[in-house]
Amino acid sequence: MYLEDAHRKVSQAIHDLAEPIIQLSHKIHDNPETSLNEHQAAQWITEFLSERGFRVRKPLAGMDTAFLGEMGAEKPVVAFLLEYDALPEIGHACGHNLIAAGGLAAGAALASLGTDLPGTVQVIGTPGEEKDGGKIIELEAGVFTEVDAALMFHPGSTTMMWRHSTAVVELTVQFHGVAAHAAGSPQQGRNALAAMIQFFVAVDGMRQHIAETSRLHGIIRHGGSAANVIPDFTEAEMLVRAITSDDTRALLERVRACAEGAALATGCTVTFAEGPLYSERKNNHTLATRVGEYLQSLGHPLEEPILKGGTGSSDIGNVSLAIPAIHPYLAIAPQGTPGHSIRMRDYAGSDEAQQAMLHMAEALAHAGVDLMFDPDFLALVKSEFAVSGPDLPA
Numbered sequence: 001m002y003l004e005d006a007h008r009k010v011s012q013a014i015h016d017l018a019e020p021i022i023q024l025s026h027k028i029h030d031n032p033e034t035s036l037n038e039h040q041a042a043q044w045i046t047e048f049l050s051e052r053g054f055r056v057r058k059p060l061a062g063m064d065t066a067f068l069g070e071m072g073a074e075k076p077v078v079a080f081l082l083e084y085d086a087l088p089e090i091g092h093a094c095g096h097n098l099i100a101a102g103g104l105a106a107g108a109a110l111a112s113l114g115t116d117l118p119g120t121v122q123v124i125g126t127p128g129e130e131k132d133g134g135k136i137i138e139l140e141a142g143v144f145t146e147v148d149a150a151l152m153f154h155p156g157s158t159t160m161m162w163r164h165s166t167a168v169v170e171l172t173v174q175f176h177g178v179a180a181h182a183a184g185s186p187q188q189g190r191n192a193l194a195a196m197i198q199f200f201v202a203v204d205g206m207r208q209h210i211a212e213t214s215r216l217h218g219i220i221r222h223g224g225s226a227a228n229v230i231p232d233f234t235e236a237e238m239l240v241r242a243i244t245s246d247d248t249r250a251l252l253e254r255v256r257a258c259a260e261g262a263a264l265a266t267g268c269t270v271t272f273a274e275g276p277l278y279s280e281r282k283n284n285h286t287l288a289t290r291v292g293e294y295l296q297s298l299g300h301p302l303e304e305p306i307l308k309g310g311t312g313s314s315d316i317g318n319v320s321l322a323i324p325a326i327h328p329y330l331a332i333a334p335q336g337t338p339g340h341s342i343r344m345r346d347y348a349g350s351d352e353a354q355q356a357m358l359h360m361a362e363a364l365a366h367a368g369v370d371l372m373f374d375p376d377f378l379a380l381v382k383s384e385f386a387v388s389g390p391d392l393p394a
């Protein structure tokens with residue numbers, strides 16, 4: 001099959017898939033499921049894949065809500081990555097319903113080339129982006145070993161083909177004290193809430209002395225059970241972010257020291273649990289630029305990538321350091337609309353967002369065609385990967 005014919009077929013496929021894809025996007029949006037609890041979304045997406053002839057593996061990498069759909073044979077392997085987790089209480093305020101539907105549409109459109117496919121299309125379900133690092137678990141389980149390029153996108157308020165992202169690790173901090181009657185015998189108690197307060201004050205005291213691009217933000221999950229009992233147990237969740245993984249590990253040690261100091265001062269003990277470390281991001285500019293060209297031709301003007309300041313994090317970072325990967329952004333809301341907000345959630349369910357998502361799916365599918373049918377383009381993508389480093393803020 002000629003390259004032009006493949007591009008034409010892929011555009012037609014996106015057109016044909018529009019209705020069921022939009023329905024699926026709305027269904028996921030209306031039924032938000034949090035990190036690693038995305039059972040319905042994973043079920044709906046894998047049914048969609050099976051119905052269209054994909055070989056489906058689920059569960060994947062030890063996660064019930066992870067999956068891999070595959071069509072074709074041999075190399076190159078082009079993977080579209082899907083996210084579908086929502087946030088507690090505010091639902092799909094990160095718009096992952098669009099990531100899921102758009103990635104699925106791109107994969108299904110490329111797979112519609114059937115026996116003409118010179119390689120393998122994979123649609124990989126990567127659960128738990130907001131909290132549990134599903135992609136990191138999959139990476140460690142070898143899911144991406146044979147993948148030549150991984151493509152996904154993220155909705156937001158700006159259309160830009162790449163940006164940097166900070167590394168992050170979640171630290172759970174638990175203080176253990178001694179319970180006692182808060183009025184009758186407080187001298188016999190050791191106050192785990194006092195330790196927790198000291199910990200947050202110590203972290204705040206450190207803020208002036210960390211890099212401007214670093215971020216420390218946490219919540220107290222458990223602060224005690226009754227006001228007339230000296231709390232013998234408290235728990236907090238603290239996110240530690242810095243520009244690189246190394247800087248994040250160094251900052252994490254300082255945060256742990258704050259907690260150890262607070263425990264010592266209050267006669268309590270402290271225990272820690274660390275989540276997966278989300279890495280900084282290495283965008284493949286060759287591949288992302290190509291996606292941008294297609295997206296522009298579909299009527300979406302591009303903004304310059306923002307490479308300054310602190311920003312959010314994603315487990316695509318870890319994947320992007322291992323294989324060529326892209327994570328472009330698609331505007332579905334007016335410039336400046338904050339992520340993780342009620343407004344962003346409502347935009348992610350709007351008709352306009354579904355149309356924009358289909359355009360992004362088409363752009364990703366066209367880039368997939370180029371990766372499969374044009375060995376020179378794939379070689380360019382790979383040679384950039386071999387020599388480039390992560391994107392870092394100026």
Ligand SMILES: [Zn+2]
Nearest residue numbers: 094096129154
């Ligand atoms: Zn997100």
Ligand SMILES: [Zn+2]
Nearest residue numbers: 094130339340
């Ligand atoms: Zn998010």
